[in-house]
Amino acid sequence: MFERTPFAGKPNPQLRKAAAAIFTAAVRAVDPAAAVRRMLVRRGHRLRLDTRWYDLRQSRRILVVGAGKAAAPMAAAVEQVLGKRITDGLVIVKYGHVGPLRRIRLVEAGHPLPDTAGERGAAQMLELLRSASEDDLVVCLVSGGGSALLPAPVPGLSLQEKIAVTDLLLRSGATIQEVNVVRKHLSQVKGGRLAQAAAPARLLVLVLSDVVGDPLDAIASGPASPDPTTFADALAVVRRYQMEERLPASALAYLRRGASGHVAETPKPGDPLFHRVQVVVVGNNTRALAAAANRAKGLGFRVLVLTPFLQGEAREVARVFASVARSIRAVRTPLIPPACLLAGGETTVTVHGPGRGGRCQEFALAAAAEIAGWPETVVAGFGTDGTDGPTDAAGALVDGETTARATSLGLDLDRALADNDSHAVFRDLGDLLVTGPTKTNVNDVYLALVGQTAPAREETRVTRRSKHALRMTRG
Amino acid sequence: MFERTPFAGKPNPQLRKAAAAIFTAAVRAVDPAAAVRRMLVRRGHRLRLDTRWYDLRQSRRILVVGAGKAAAPMAAAVEQVLGKRITDGLVIVKYGHVGPLRRIRLVEAGHPLPDTAGERGAAQMLELLRSASEDDLVVCLVSGGGSALLPAPVPGLSLQEKIAVTDLLLRSGATIQEVNVVRKHLSQVKGGRLAQAAAPARLLVLVLSDVVGDPLDAIASGPASPDPTTFADALAVVRRYQMEERLPASALAYLRRGASGHVAETPKPGDPLFHRVQVVVVGNNTRALAAAANRAKGLGFRVLVLTPFLQGEAREVARVFASVARSIRAVRTPLIPPACLLAGGETTVTVHGPGRGGRCQEFALAAAAEIAGWPETVVAGFGTDGTDGPTDAAGALVDGETTARATSLGLDLDRALADNDSHAVFRDLGDLLVTGPTKTNVNDVYLALVGQTAPAREETRVTRRSKHALRMTRG
Numbered sequence: 001m002f003e004r005t006p007f008a009g010k011p012n013p014q015l016r017k018a019a020a021a022i023f024t025a026a027v028r029a030v031d032p033a034a035a036v037r038r039m040l041v042r043r044g045h046r047l048r049l050d051t052r053w054y055d056l057r058q059s060r061r062i063l064v065v066g067a068g069k070a071a072a073p074m075a076a077a078v079e080q081v082l083g084k085r086i087t088d089g090l091v092i093v094k095y096g097h098v099g100p101l102r103r104i105r106l107v108e109a110g111h112p113l114p115d116t117a118g119e120r121g122a123a124q125m126l127e128l129l130r131s132a133s134e135d136d137l138v139v140c141l142v143s144g145g146g147s148a149l150l151p152a153p154v155p156g157l158s159l160q161e162k163i164a165v166t167d168l169l170l171r172s173g174a175t176i177q178e179v180n181v182v183r184k185h186l187s188q189v190k191g192g193r194l195a196q197a198a199a200p201a202r203l204l205v206l207v208l209s210d211v212v213g214d215p216l217d218a219i220a221s222g223p224a225s226p227d228p229t230t231f232a233d234a235l236a237v238v239r240r241y242q243m244e245e246r247l248p249a250s251a252l253a254y255l256r257r258g259a260s261g262h263v264a265e266t267p268k269p270g271d272p273l274f275h276r277v278q279v280v281v282v283g284n285n286t287r288a289l290a291a292a293a294n295r296a297k298g299l300g301f302r303v304l305v306l307t308p309f310l311q312g313e314a315r316e317v318a319r320v321f322a323s324v325a326r327s328i329r330a331v332r333t334p335l336i337p338p339a340c341l342l343a344g345g346e347t348t349v350t351v352h353g354p355g356r357g358g359r360c361q362e363f364a365l366a367a368a369a370e371i372a373g374w375p376e377t378v379v380a381g382f383g384t385d386g387t388d389g390p391t392d393a394a395g396a397l398v399d400g401e402t403t404a405r406a407t408s409l410g411l412d413l414d415r416a417l418a419d420n421d422s423h424a425v426f427r428d429l430g431d432l433l434v435t436g437p438t439k440t441n442v443n444d445v446y447l448a449l450v451g452q453t454a455p456a457r458e459e460t461r462v463t464r465r466s467k468h469a470l471r472m473t474r475g
Numbered sequence: 476m477f478e479r480t481p482f483a484g485k486p487n488p489q490l491r492k493a494a495a496a497i498f499t500a501a502v503r504a505v506d507p508a509a510a511v512r513r514m515l516v517r518r519g520h521r522l523r524l525d526t527r528w529y530d531l532r533q534s535r536r537i538l539v540v541g542a543g544k545a546a547a548p549m550a551a552a553v554e555q556v557l558g559k560r561i562t563d564g565l566v567i568v569k570y571g572h573v574g575p576l577r578r579i580r581l582v583e584a585g586h587p588l589p590d591t592a593g594e595r596g597a598a599q600m601l602e603l604l605r606s607a608s609e610d611d612l613v614v615c616l617v618s619g620g621g622s623a624l625l626p627a628p629v630p631g632l633s634l635q636e637k638i639a640v641t642d643l644l645l646r647s648g649a650t651i652q653e654v655n656v657v658r659k660h661l662s663q664v665k666g667g668r669l670a671q672a673a674a675p676a677r678l679l680v681l682v683l684s685d686v687v688g689d690p691l692d693a694i695a696s697g698p699a700s701p702d703p704t705t706f707a708d709a710l711a712v713v714r715r716y717q718m719e720e721r722l723p724a725s726a727l728a729y730l731r732r733g734a735s736g737h738v739a740e741t742p743k744p745g746d747p748l749f750h751r752v753q754v755v756v757v758g759n760n761t762r763a764l765a766a767a768a769n770r771a772k773g774l775g776f777r778v779l780v781l782t783p784f785l786q787g788e789a790r791e792v793a794r795v796f797a798s799v800a801r802s803i804r805a806v807r808t809p810l811i812p813p814a815c816l817l818a819g820g821e822t823t824v825t826v827h828g829p830g831r832g833g834r835c836q837e838f839a840l841a842a843a844a845e846i847a848g849w850p851e852t853v854v855a856g857f858g859t860d861g862t863d864g865p866t867d868a869a870g871a872l873v874d875g876e877t878t879a880r881a882t883s884l885g886l887d888l889d890r891a892l893a894d895n896d897s898h899a900v901f902r903d904l905g906d907l908l909v910t911g912p913t914k915t916n917v918n919d920v921y922l923a924l925v926g927q928t929a930p931a932r933e934e935t936r937v938t939r940r941s942k943h944a945l946r947m948t949r950g
Contacts, residue, residue: 213805286806304809307802316791323820327782330688331761334779345798 066141144210146220310345355421358389541616619685621695830896833864
């Protein structure tokens with residue numbers, strides 16, 4: 001998996017190899033095609049999705065639709081399972097995220113900024129779905145990026161106007177949840193509208209989750225999920241940020257028509273429509289963590305999985321990780337070495353400096369100062385999509401000797417952290433984790449490995465470490 | 476223990492009661508007098524410290540010295556154990572931190588800024604120690620604040636000059652470790668100098684640790700511990716921050732005399748002096764956590780102790796705690812509810828606003844936004860000294876209904892967090908944890924409790940939560 005292995009000729013080669021192996025297991029477990037094939041299984045005329053069985057003889061047509069960065073490999077897997085039984089299909093992917101498909105049409109479109117290619121693709125998809133009858137089976141493939149790739153503004157609203165609505169709200173301080181309430185009520189796809197379009201056909205939805213916690217109404221804006229929010233809620237958000245004057249008139253007019261009952265609401269929880277919908281998360285962070293934990297156990301580590309919902313400022317989360325690693329070393333709590341601490345999720349980086357990096361690289365950079373001098377300790381972070389921030393690395397790995405090696409190479413890690421400039425120093429250290437795009441995305445995996453060493457009595461070091469040390473020991 | 480209990484008439488009364496009970500157990504386990512009596516036991520003419528026994532008949536005189544915020548109760552406990560066998564003694568405490576002593580003299584002095592009372596006390600103590608012979612037994616009691624309470628500048632350096640050295644170095648960007656290297660070489664007490672003064676007497680040192688990780692050479696500046704640093708190291712620190720011109724001339728001259736061999740070094744690791752020294756940590760964060768864990772288990776919780784070395788920005792550590800609590804609720808990892816997550820240590824607060832609060836209260840405030848709406852979830856932080864920041868509270872407690880209650884009371888928690896103004900809102904919510912000064916200090920204890928609820932399928936809420944939500948769900 002790893003194109004450049006971060007252990008050749010470095011300290012702690014065993015721990016470095018183990019970290020690479022654990023990350024590889026995590027990514028493989030959420031490979032989009034493998035994830036689909038694990039959950040969608042055909043036995044002759046019987047089709048199983050997760051635990052439910054369907055009789056394919058009852059389906060006149062089988063349509064496959066989808067959108068997202070992983071749509072191509074997911075669609076290819078569906079073709080492997082259903083083959084010639086597929087009547088028609090259309091999936092929309094990010095430019096370049098293509099794959100060989102035989103029966104399902106592939107449309108490339110803009111991401112993260114929606115474009116007219118996506119708009120045309122979405123229109124074709126809606127046309128196909130609206131043609132579906134009660135006898136038809138629709139398979140819908142949802143993955144990260146699906147929202148931008150499937151732009152379908154309501155009649156009367158242009159794509160540019162819809163983009164402007166999102167933009168204006170975000171810049172006025174609305175949360176992403178609030179923005180989504182508005183967006184769902186200005187879309188023909190989001191907030192369960194896609195499921196509405198596919199009704200009365202049977203709808204099987206396979207989701208590769210790129211949102212922490214797998215909120216189905218948030219992943220790709222929940223095209224096949226009930227929407228608990230209303231037109232009135234959407235108007236309330238607009239009012240809360242005093243956007244009535246600044247929003248495109250067409251958008252405001254549409255929301256007002258909806259709130260006064262002249263447009264049908266998005267489908268709500270409990271809508272009978274969803275009786276014919278099965279939604280399954282085929283891959284998520286929890287699954288990646290479970291695979292990572294298994295691999296680590298196989299390598300002889302005691303394992304603690306903290307959470308698949310990790311959040312927090314990357315450099316501060318690194319300090320928490322280091323404090324747990326220190327505890328493992330010094331007091332054999334919560335694990336006795338050799339030990340592996342795992343967490344998944346998505347940290348954040350508040351940008352202060354002009355540098356280049358990503359969440360995982362910044363996490364690793366901050367950890368380096370904390371674990372400086374510790375034997376048999378490795379800390380690493382890794383984006384399962386293979387792309388950490390605007391870099392070609394998936395993440396980075398550090399150990400107790402990283403700061404010393406950096407110093408001997410003339411690299412200033414404190415400075416790099418202050419400038420959010422993690423990428424260059426890890427490139428120079430040779431400690432980037434590089435996989436290339438993995439075509440999957442279930443957020444990040446973070447780990448700390450502590451090898452088997454005598455529990456050392458810790459003494460305060462006199463070497464110059466991070467400035468954090470000052471804060472740590474103040475009374 | 477808790478003067479005002481934070482559960483009367485509130486949601487989650489059972490969990491609130493449990494949190495208070497767990498914190499109480501933690502503080503009781505590190506009560507200074509109890510901690511001394513647990514470790515220092517007399518059986519007739521035999522005295523045991525931890526696992527080592529001493530024959531009191533071999534001791535001509537028994538002297539008791541000490542300094543620190545907990546010195547009075549520690550000395551009282553020693554009087555209970557050794558009674559009339561104590562020949563003489565002197566302990567230095569912070570103004571007002573007094574207690575009834577019969578045979579050991581009590582000196583009150585300035586903290587955190589040293590004063591002449593402390594200087595006079597230190598001189599008397601050194602005189603007493605230098606009078607000790609090989610047949611004498613010296614008991615030394617060390618606790619937090621001992622460094623400021625025991626100021627003994629080297630000959631030729633005034634107390635004001637010594638304070639100026641510390642001040643100048645800290646303001647020039649030196650870490651606390653670097654400052655300590657210099658301080659230890661300008662003191663007659665720090666860096667093992669007190670043990671040097673007591674030699675050749677037998678020296679028993681009882682330490683109540685207020686420094687994360689119990690570095691013996693750092694607690695009260697390590698008066699009875701080997702000092703691995705040298706005069707040359709101290710001069711290197713001075714040079715590193717270009718302080719040669721600005722430091723008091725007497726200080727610089729002394730360091731140079733030391734570096735050129737004209738002053739004896741501080742005692743180094745391996746010095747035979749320490750063969751007659753036994754140092755025991757009688758109370759620390761690890762012990763407090765163990766007692767907390769035990770109490771939680773007794774209350775029926777599954778318990779995970781993460782680390783006694785917790786560090787990081789308080790509000791970000793709160794997000795990590797919340798992410799683990801969410802994992803416990805949603806995927807029953809790393810614990811199955813009812814569950815108790817514990818960590819000890821010391822978080823930090825980077826002050827942005829004009830408000831009043833402390834580490835633990837800010838931790839709780841940040842957690843409130845993260846756990847908003849979660850049933851059966853409590854998060855709390857608590858300073859074992861009973862004083863969180865410049866407030867009269869030990870900490871604060873929040874649950875899933877705290878934000879809603881705050882809103883109904885017209886309190887703006889987001890604003891309070893932005894302004895570092897945690898104390899006022901918790902006072903108004905009635906959710907402060909108040910104990911009064913506990914006369915002990917082993918840093919903070921942080922916990923999350925998750926009660927027994929059905930693992931709820933999480934949906935994205937539409938209510939306005941913290942701005943963090945925006946960052947959490949961005950692709």
